[in-house]
């Protein structure tokens with residue numbers, strides 16, 4: 003699949019080649035630019051945008067603004083990164099709220115882009131922020147779109163204004179107009195207008211969208227676009243810009259494996275900022291869009307900032323410091339471990355968080371095979387232990403292990419493996435927390451582990467990464483306390499199989515042999531963290 | 534469907550074919566047209582290389598010849614597979630799969646109508662028990678198409694069991710064709726892909742699956758290939774449906790999908806109306822594309 007890997011993978015490949023060379027010659031630059039062009043096209047970046055982009059990169063790479071502190075490969079990475087950020091908009095933008103309520107947000111986009119789901123996510127997100135949003139069912143076209151919005155509104159716990167049944171019955175412009183009065187009467191402070199999907203080439207429907215816009219005079223018009231869209235992103239974005247003149251963009255289905263292209267194209271062609279990213283089917287899979295993070299994600303550095311922020315939602319700083327301290331002083335117990343896991347689960351999908359770690363591009367397959375139920379099983383085992391056992395695993399003799407296995411519905415082997423992996427990880431964490439680089443001998447895959455992912459064994463991949471939550475805890479703790487722990491940063495992206503992914507997929511083997519993060523991983527991550 | 538011609542590559546190609554002789558610019562224009570048509574860089578390189586060879590072999594400088602050769606090349610490549618639907622079993626079970634929002638449910642409505650036009654009896658199984666109001670949506674379509682419908686008995690019921698009951702219903706009532714709607718899922722979600730495998734397996738306890746149709750959205754770019762590969766692996770796709778061809782997207786990626794996977798395009802959707810569905814005819818498809 004090399005030819006059709008995504009943008010991150012392709013650029014990573016390109017730079018890998020470049021890194022092995024000494025100096026950057028004009029021929030190197032041309033070769034690299036050609037690769038970047040291919041990678042961007044494979045990632046569905048619009049051709050004109052690609053031409054523009056590669057032109058700039060080439061010019062700068064050959065120009066004399068050379069940064070002596072970086073090696074040639076790093077320079078190209080830096081240039082590409084900066085240019086990506088420049089296109090993606092530089093800074094994250096927030097919603098513009100009206101001075102006088104209600105704030106009106108209108109959604110528009112192609113059929114199937116994900117507008118209705120997004121309306122629910124946006125409403126839920128605003129409600130969490132103490133707003134009182136009202137969803138407006140102005141898609142009267144698609145069969146049962148009104149009902150879908152009602153269900154979604156129920157799930158989000160917000161009100162829905164749906165005076166018309168839809169399925170071709172009712173006037174969407176009137177519904178939209180009336181909804182504003184309704185919102186003022188009932189004191190909703192944000193109105194979110196869901197509209198029918200429409201094609202850029204459908205003049206009648208574009209006119210209807212323009213009419214809706216006129217009727218509600220929105221503070222924001224969000225153009226919702228599917229991250230999987232191809233070259234047509236440009237034609238469509240232009241048509242919507244001309245038709246309704248949107249103020250911002252939402253990129254949906256970013257949880258798939260097509261992520262870069264449309265973002266670059268739309269931002270570049272319309273000059274409108276991407277404001278939100280939609281990343282899953284649950285109403286909580288929604289986040290502000292950070293251009294700089296997207297750029298580093300494209301470069302396969304991982305969206306580490308988002309990861310940290312999300313993790314901190316669950317791990318407050320205090321807690322993180324405490325955990326790091328425990329690691330340092332070797333007093334981290336199974337109980338602490340369980341507590342961490344539970345907090346992590348509260349933070350949302352563990353898998354998603356792992357996916358945002360640097361290098362995750364290379365481990366997509368293992369990730370897909372990672373079974374979150376593993377956490378549940380681990381939880382079951384630990385919860386079957388007595389308090390004393392949790393605090394001091396040394397107490398766990400044979401008969402206690404049999405009891406725990408029975409209590410948790412697992413086998414004794416499962417219990418043994420958990421304890422073993424806990425001890426290894428705790429040891430590693432101690433090293434990391436003290437600023438060292440972990441060297442764990444014999445951290446190979448754990449054969450026949452009861453925590454295996456979904457059946458299928460994946461081919462080995464080099465440099466697979468651990469999804470060990472404990473390691474992330476250290477990383478977060480270090481960051482939270484403003485400390486620079488090079489080892490900690492590395493641990494996030496390398497190391498043995500720990501408690502995480504490795505067991506089912508045989509992924510631990512390489513990492514175990516290497517005993518820690520590769521130099522390259524450390525380097526890129528440290529560089530990133532120092533920015 | 535409204536009168537529109539924006540689907541064709543002709544805009545991009547017009548300038549090129551209007552010229553007197555083939556020159557470097559012609560080749561650039563051709564490359565641009567193919568890339569912006571989502572054919573992908575590999576297929577584009579192949580086609581351009583192929584046509585360069587032909588142009589020099591036939592020693593022509595006339596863009597008209599190039600246009601004809603382009604049409605022939607594309608038609609030949611699109612015609613390699615048999616696009617006919619295999620619906621001879623009774624009941625013939627058709628499973629419809631794809632990523633979120635590509636047009637599965639709409640296609641099912643149109644397809645049920647299409648089959649009804651040939652006097653086939655159809656039952657639709659509402660096995661998307663996940664998305665909000667998906668059952669109601671497919672029920673609306675079934676009603677419009679005059680087809681039977683099997684709904685889940687309770688909310689969030691296992692989709693495989695709805696599929697099972699649909700086939701059972703078809704057998705019991707001597708209905709010729711059973712079409713099963715499934716929830717949209719991104720091909721990267723292992724668990725959800727496994728669920729499709731399970732749905733298929735459960736259906737097969739009752740009757741062989743006649744067709745597994747993968748719905749692809751014409752606006753998709755190169756990700757369409759990854760979608761196809763994953764759905765083929767997990768659901769045993771037997772045919773492709775290309776939707777939203779009434780928009781401005783050219784859907785060039787399907788050529789690579791057909792060629793790489795050996796799965797033929799079988800149906801074309803071009804609108805939200807119940808009659809906006811046709812079989813796939815390479816000649817017509819390419820004609821529309823090239824203009």
Ligand SMILES: Nc1nc2c(ncn2[C@@H]2O[C@H](COP(=O)(O)OP(=O)(O)OP(=O)(O)O)[C@@H](O)[C@H]2O)c(=O)[nH]1
Pocket residue numbers: 113114144199201631632633634635636637638639640661664667715716717718776777778779780802803804805809
């Ligand atoms: N213009 C156009 N729109 C289409 C076509 N087919 C489907 N649509 C629209 O695309 C949107 C999504 O269609 P659905 O049939 O709900 O798609 P789905 O794949 O069932 O979606 P999920 O079940 O949510 O994954 C709807 O607004 C449809 O009306 C088509 O051929 N042309």
Ligand SMILES: [Mg+2]
Pocket residue numbers: 637638639661667714715716717
């Ligand atoms: Mg559907």
